[in-house]
Amino acid sequence: MAVALIAGILWARYRSQGEVCSGVNVEVINADSTSFVTPQGVLSDLEHQGLKFVGKRMSDINASDVEKILSESPYLEFADIVKCQNGQLLIRVSQLLPVLRVFDGDNSYYVNRYGKRMDASIYYHSDVPVVQGHFTKSYPATRLMPLIDYVSRDSLLNSLVTMYCVRDSNNIIIVPQISGHVINMGNASDFENKFAKLKLFYREVMPKRGWNAFDTISVKWNHQIVATRRVKAVVQTFEYNPDDDEQAPDVETMDMTLKEKPSGTEAEEPKKAEDAKPGDGKASQPDGKKKGG
Numbered sequence: 001m002a003v004a005l006i007a008g009i010l011w012a013r014y015r016s017q018g019e020v021c022s023g024v025n026v027e028v029i030n031a032d033s034t035s036f037v038t039p040q041g042v043l044s045d046l047e048h049q050g051l052k053f054v055g056k057r058m059s060d061i062n063a064s065d066v067e068k069i070l071s072e073s074p075y076l077e078f079a080d081i082v083k084c085q086n087g088q089l090l091i092r093v094s095q096l097l098p099v100l101r102v103f104d105g106d107n108s109y110y111v112n113r114y115g116k117r118m119d120a121s122i123y124y125h126s127d128v129p130v131v132q133g134h135f136t137k138s139y140p141a142t143r144l145m146p147l148i149d150y151v152s153r154d155s156l157l158n159s160l161v162t163m164y165c166v167r168d169s170n171n172i173i174i175v176p177q178i179s180g181h182v183i184n185m186g187n188a189s190d191f192e193n194k195f196a197k198l199k200l201f202y203r204e205v206m207p208k209r210g211w212n213a214f215d216t217i218s219v220k221w222n223h224q225i226v227a228t229r230r231v232k233a234v235v236q237t238f239e240y241n242p243d244d245d246e247q248a249p250d251v252e253t254m255d256m257t258l259k260e261k262p263s264g265t266e267a268e269e270p271k272k273a274e275d276a277k278p279g280d281g282k283a284s285q286p287d288g289k290k291k292g293g
Contacts, residue, residue, distance in 0.1 A: 021053045021061065022087035030094050036124040037075050037095035045073065053089050061089065074118045098126045100148070102141050104134050115142045133166030144172070147191045157195060170220070180212040180230070186220025194219040201225050 026039035046052075049069060053061055063081035070079035070093060077094040084090055096118050098110035108120040110128070129148050135141045144164065151157045165173040165182075174183040185194055197219045205227075206213075214227040 019058045019087050021056050021058055021089050024053050024089045024091065026091045026093065028095060029092055030097070034124065034126065035095060036121070037093065042070070042091060042093055046070075058083050058087065058089075066091070074116065077112065077116075098128050099145065100141055101126070101128055101130050102135065103130065103132045111141045113142065113145065115140045129161075130163040131166060132163065135166075139169055143169075144188055147172070147185070147188050150191055150195070154195070156199070178211060181214050181217055184216060184218040184220050186218070197225050201227070 024043065026042045028035060028037050028039065028042075031037070046066070046069070051066065051069070061081075061083070063083065066081050067079045070076055070091070075096055077096055079094075080092040082090040082092070096110070096112050096116060098118070099113050100111045101120065102109055102111060110118045110120060110126060112118075129152070131141060131144060133141075144166070148164070151161050160176050160178070161174055162177055163175045165175060167173060170187050172185045172188060174185060176183060183198060185191065198217065201217060201219075205225075213229060215230045216228045218226040218228075220226075
């Protein structure tokens with residue numbers, strides 16, 4: 001019995017080694033109405049690289065090499081090759097799933113969650129968050145994903161944010177739906193507390209001061225909200241209780257005081273934000289001030 005089983009295995013292996021590929025099936029496993037990858041396109045790309053399988057012995061087809069070639073395509077997440085016993089070759093691929101669209105000067109591209117880039121095309125559009133800025137291997141666009149994911153999970157923030165502008169790693173600017181000002185988040189860390197301060201500012205200060213009173217609201221400094229007035233460019237500093245970051249208290253009861261230059265005196269030229277020590281309550285006009293109407 002054992003001898004017959006071994007003989008059968010050896011015969012099947014010998015037969016499979018001499019088996020010739022009779023056809024190739026390509027399956028795009030995440031195809032939908034916005035698909036930009038097609039089975040015909042996958043086969044065409046392989047043929048352009050000199051890879052044809054029909055009529056070739058199955059044993060001469062290196063599945064690992066084909067998977068590697070396909071995985072290097074900017075349009076694919078991964079590829080899986082299966083040799084079927086009927087002489088058919090099954091190629092299963094997953095098209096790239098964008099999570100961001102980046103505008104870098106005249107260039108525009110999509111990025112997946114692993115940082116893989118795909119050039120934007122007029123033939124394809126994905127409704128994903130938009131980021132403006134220049135990214136490198138040392139500072140990739142995916143560095144923003146924790147912050148962007150947090151915004152997408154918060155219905156209020158998600159409806160507020162229109163796009164992100166990255167001037168440098170310490171000046172991430174949010175452009176809100178509310179016209180007239182931008183929000184400087186600083187770097188991409190501690191964004192939960194920064195957004196808590198921003199919500200507080202919107203609730204407690206903006207209705208009193210006016211929604212067009214400031215051109216930049218900065219939450220980049222520890223325990224402070226620094227706002228720059230639109231016309232006179234006078235910096236407004238709002239004290240923030242450091243315990244509030246951890247406890248997330250009710251904004252209805254939070255005490256915020258406004259420190260402002262006396263009326264009738266000429267405003268001094270504000271210092272640069274970098275000259276101020278975060279947390280000392282004297283931070284002045286932040287980087288990236290946006291002038292607008």
